[in-house]
Each structure stands twice: as C-alpha cells, then as structure tokens.
Amino acid sequence: MTEQSSPEHIPPVGSVAGSASGKRRRVVQVTPNYPPLLGGLEQVVQILATRLAARNDVSVVTTDNGADGAPRQAVEEGGVQVRRHRALTVAHTPLAPGMFGSLLRIRRGTVVHLHCAAAVVPEQVWLTARLRGLRYILHFHMEVDASGPLGRLLPFYKKHLFGRVVRSAAGVIVLTESQRDFLAERYGADRAKIYVVPNGVADEYFLPPRAPSVEPAVGSGPDPLRLLFVGRLGTQKNVARLLDAMAKVTEPVRLRLVGDGDLGPALREQATRLGLDDRVEFAGRKHGEDLIKEYADAELFVLPSDREGMALVVLEAMAAGLPVLATAVPGNIETVEGAGLLVPPTPQDLAAAIDNLARDRSALAALAATGSARVIGSRWDHVVSAIEDVYEQVGF
Known part of the structure; x- marks a missing residue:
C-alpha cells in the first residue's frame, strides 16, 4: 500500500509536521516491561513517556519484571507516574493479574497506548476496553515467538487472541512498512488504521x-x-x-x-x-x-x-x-x-x-x-510529534 492510496499513513520520521492540535491529553502507556529492565522496547516506552509528558499528562502501567528494587509506585523523570505490578515470569512472559485493576480504573477519553512484544498484557487491555468502552492504540514492536514448553500454543494464541487485539485497536503503530504489510496479511488489520512511525535517536x-x-x-x-x-x-x-x-x-x-x-x-x-x-x-x-x-x-x-x-x-x-x-x-x-x-x-x-x-x-x-x-532525520522530537499526530487522527 502506498502513501497516496492511504492518506492516514504517517511518512517516515523526518517528514512529519508535528502535532495537529497541540491539546493536552491524558496518556497511559501500557507495557509488559519498563526500565530499569534493559531492552529496546523498554527504552522506547520510557523515552516516549518522558517526552510526551512535556505536553500531556502521562502515566505508565507495567510489571515489576526486572525492576531491581525500583518502587512499585513512583513519579519519575518528566513527572511520569509509573505503577509496577508484581509479576510472575513464565516462558519469558510476565504475568501480572494486578494490572487488570489499574486498567479498569482508566478514565474514558484517555489515550491507552499499548506496547506489544509479549503475550497476556495485550489481552488484558482488550478485555478492559470491552468492559469499559475504552479505545486503545496498539504499538507493534515485534512478533511474539515461541519460548519454552508453552510455545506449542503460540499459533492458537496468535490466531484466536492476539489477532482480535490487533483488529480491535482504534489505531496501530508499526515501525516499518513491512510490519504494516505483515499485520494486514497475518491478522487482518485494516491498512487504513496502520501508521508507520519508526524509532528515533537521542x-x-x-x-x-x-x-x-x-x-x-x-x-x-x-x-x-x-x-x-x-x-x-x-x-x-x-x-x-x-x-x-x-x-x-x-x-x-x-x-x-x-x-x-x-x-x-x-x-x-x-x-x-x-x-x-x-x-x-x-x-x-x-x-x-x-x-x-x-x-x-x-x-x-x-x-x-x-x-x-x-x-x-x-x-x-x-x-x-x-x-x-x-x-x-x-x-x-x-x-x-x-x-x-x-x-x-x-x-x-x-x-x-x-x-x-x-x-x-x-x-x-x-x-x-x-x-x-x-538516520539523519530520525530524532525523537520528530517521533513524538508523529505519535501525537496518530492520536489526533485516531480521534483522541
């Protein structure tokens, strides 16, 4: 799908104009893991949360996987409120039932920004959205791969659970055009609701x-x-x-x-x-x-x-x-x-x-x-503006 045939498409970072409205929003970043756990996804979520907080009210709902003693609740850099829920890790997947309570308390009209690279957390957000009438943005970082003895269940999970999460999202953010094609072909996602926003560099x-x-x-x-x-x-x-x-x-x-x-x-x-x-x-x-x-x-x-x-x-x-x-x-x-x-x-x-x-x-x-x-145009300020443009186009 070309940019011309899909007007909602976000061009590669460097050619994005900036937030369309400049209005202040409530944003909840939902992620399976968060720093101090080391990893690319965790760093991306932290960077987005911190930079979005300059113009929005931002909080993070996550697990305590790899938290290394970080407080369960804290106000961190940029005024971001972070809530870490106790988790048990099974097959490299953090399971935190307590997250569901935090999700149920999200107010309508909030931008629920779900970061996907592991199972279970996306389904918690989907169920919350169904129960509360919330809308969410799905940020696709990487396809979930099989891990451990439970890996044999992965095809069933992708077809019957994760696919539903993808299709129910108000909008989907991907990193590359190939990911856009993948989600449309594998999970039946509506191409008009998929926005390409690459990662950035500080x-x-x-x-x-x-x-x-x-x-x-x-x-x-x-x-x-x-x-x-x-x-x-x-x-x-x-x-x-x-x-x-x-x-x-x-x-x-x-x-x-x-x-x-x-x-x-x-x-x-x-x-x-x-x-x-x-x-x-x-x-x-x-x-x-x-x-x-x-x-x-x-x-x-x-x-x-x-x-x-x-x-x-x-x-x-x-x-x-x-x-x-x-x-x-x-x-x-x-x-x-x-x-x-x-x-x-x-x-x-x-x-x-x-x-x-x-x-x-x-x-x-x-x-x-x-x-x-x-990477000359791939600075984080451009990425954050592109993210806010997605929020605007999706209707938040």
Whole structure:
C-alpha cells in the first residue's frame, strides 16, 4: 500500500509536521516491561513517556519484571507516574493479574497506548476496553515467538487472541512498512488504521564524523579491529552466535559486549571454552556518556540477533558514525539494508564478514557514511510529534 492510496499513513520520521492540535491529553502507556529492565522496547516506552509528558499528562502501567528494587509506585523523570505490578515470569512472559485493576480504573477519553512484544498484557487491555468502552492504540514492536514448553500454543494464541487485539485497536503503530504489510496479511488489520512511525535517536548520539583510520607503519601489523555489541544478553540477541563467529575469525579483532542479562554467565563460560578470553571483554551495562563513549571508541558495530523490531542500538550506532554489520533477519533487514552490511545468520558468515572488514578497512568509512545518512532525520522530537499526530487522527 502506498502513501497516496492511504492518506492516514504517517511518512517516515523526518517528514512529519508535528502535532495537529497541540491539546493536552491524558496518556497511559501500557507495557509488559519498563526500565530499569534493559531492552529496546523498554527504552522506547520510557523515552516516549518522558517526552510526551512535556505536553500531556502521562502515566505508565507495567510489571515489576526486572525492576531491581525500583518502587512499585513512583513519579519519575518528566513527572511520569509509573505503577509496577508484581509479576510472575513464565516462558519469558510476565504475568501480572494486578494490572487488570489499574486498567479498569482508566478514565474514558484517555489515550491507552499499548506496547506489544509479549503475550497476556495485550489481552488484558482488550478485555478492559470491552468492559469499559475504552479505545486503545496498539504499538507493534515485534512478533511474539515461541519460548519454552508453552510455545506449542503460540499459533492458537496468535490466531484466536492476539489477532482480535490487533483488529480491535482504534489505531496501530508499526515501525516499518513491512510490519504494516505483515499485520494486514497475518491478522487482518485494516491498512487504513496502520501508521508507520519508526524509532528515533537521542540528539547526544549524533557524533562528529570520524577521522580516517591511519595505515599501520611498514613492517607492523594492524591494530585489532574494535568490535562492539550493545544489548541484552538474552536469547533473542543470540550473542552465542557472535562468540562462535569470533572463534572462527582469523584477523586481529577485539570484541566488547556491553549489556547484561540472564545468559551472561553462560556466555562468559562459552567465551572461556572457545579460548576467547583475550579477545572478548564483557563490559557490563552502560548508560549516558559511558555508552556514547563505547560507540565513539569502536570501529564496527555487530548485531547477531535472531529477530528485531527496529533496534535502537543500530540507530544509535549509525548516528555515532559507526558502521553496522548485522544478521539478515526480520527487523534488521528493514533497518540496515542499504545502510550497513547484512549477512546470513550463521557464525561462518559473520566471521567471514568480520575478517573481510578487518583486512580491508577502507570499506568501513563508506558503511559509516551510509548509516549516518539513514538516520539523519530520525530524532525523537520528530517521533513524538508523529505519535501525537496518530492520536489526533485516531480521534483522541
């Protein structure tokens, strides 16, 4: 579906005009997880909540999954009211029955902004909407994949439960045109109600152009190529694949893994088992200036994921002038194609690409330039304006 045939379509970030009315709204962001839990979806929700709060009354209803002692109720940055409900996590899905009570208390006329990347929470919002006569916006970040022994129920869930949630939404926000097509074809969503709003990048990640790399002195070998991964050390990111690739790389390279997660101990054991302790460094979780410095110091960003929505870390790396190498999987393809290097999701292909770039580093500058051009208009203020335009067009 082209923009011309669907006037409700939101153009890519950078060409959105801004909020149509400027009126102040009540907005409730509903999300399965929220910082301090590390992850792209969690960061997106926090950024949107904080920035929307400059012109709206914003609250967040979420679970305490990964909250690390954060208060159950708090007023956080920007005046955002956050309510974390006690959750039990089953098959990577937080189950928080108490959320239903908070949802039932939402006043009519409130923008209920539902963020989807896990099961159960979307159905709670759908049921609340049915009982209370509420309307909601569904923000689709990523397709739910099977996890654990309950994964066999996923086809039934998608067909009979999640599909109903999608079709009942007053409007659906997706990150890419391919997601728009996917929701229309898989779940029967009305294309006229689907709005494409990509993720954004904070201003501080846009760094000055990098100086060209210096050729090594005659007779001396090149310094190791500095690789960087940023993200949660969990199943979806498949850092194990990257470690297997590192074991096959023959050129001098070093890898820094920035982030933490459930698989951290197992990945450290794998690195030791593969003899990578002198080539791989686990740097832990980084924020703010420390994270920006990681992007500035690296020479190649590598994302070995099984799937993505629209990875914030890829956009941040591109803004920082860092070339990107990623697996050719859903989400990465739409974000990286034409602006970075995509390879099949195997250790062998990742290793071959790393070796090629380590041998011929002249290609890095071109990759960095195309990546920087891709995100030049993708700042969060444009994204928030686009989100508010969706609220306006849906009738909030």
